[in-house]
Amino acid sequence: MSVSTPARRTTAAAPAPSTSRAPAVRRLPNALAEQVALRLDVAVTALARFLTRWSVPALRVALGLVFLGFGILKFFPGASPAEEIAGRTVETLTLGLVPAATAVVLVAVMETFIGLTLVSGRLLRAGLVVLAVAMVGILSPVALFGDELFGHGMTLLGQYVLKDVVLVAGAAVVGAAALGARLRLEA
Secondary structure (H helix, E strand, O other): EEEOOOOOOOOOOOOOOOOHHHHHHHHHHHHHHHHHHHHHHHHHHHHHHHHHHHHHHHHHHHHHHHHHHHHOOOOOOOOOOOHHHHHHHHHHOOOOOOOOHHHHHHHHHHHHHHHHHHHHHHHHHHHHOOOOHHHHHHHHHHHOHHHHHHHHOOHHHHHHOOOHHHHHHHHHHHHHHHHHOEEEEEE
């Protein structure tokens, strides 16, 4: 992804002096507009540099806090609104080999680990691998229980699951950056 630096504005050669005052009056607003445009270009370039440097790390930490918060909630029975769907999803995906209660604890451990790696930046690649596995589980309820989530209009649980699409997109950006992709300004 790249962000281009605005081109420098140059003023055109001034027209030959005139005996009338009208052309001089017209040049003043043009000069002011040029100054405003130049300052706006400088501000946009500074903003682009700031975002290039800090947007991906901010996204990484924000995602980490979300996963950490949701993961920790699942350690306390009844505290997470996603506890039931998480347990049922893992139980269904494992064909009943992992019972729902165990599945919730497993999901809590995974989400907490993902959150800690994203927030701290340590073991980030391992956290991203676990995140990739978790994303399959996170989005599975759409396919497995779609009629319950979206059958007669979107339920609150359906909205909860659907917002995970944003987490997947954010995780893709963080993963790409961790694997070497970089935002850069074009000259």
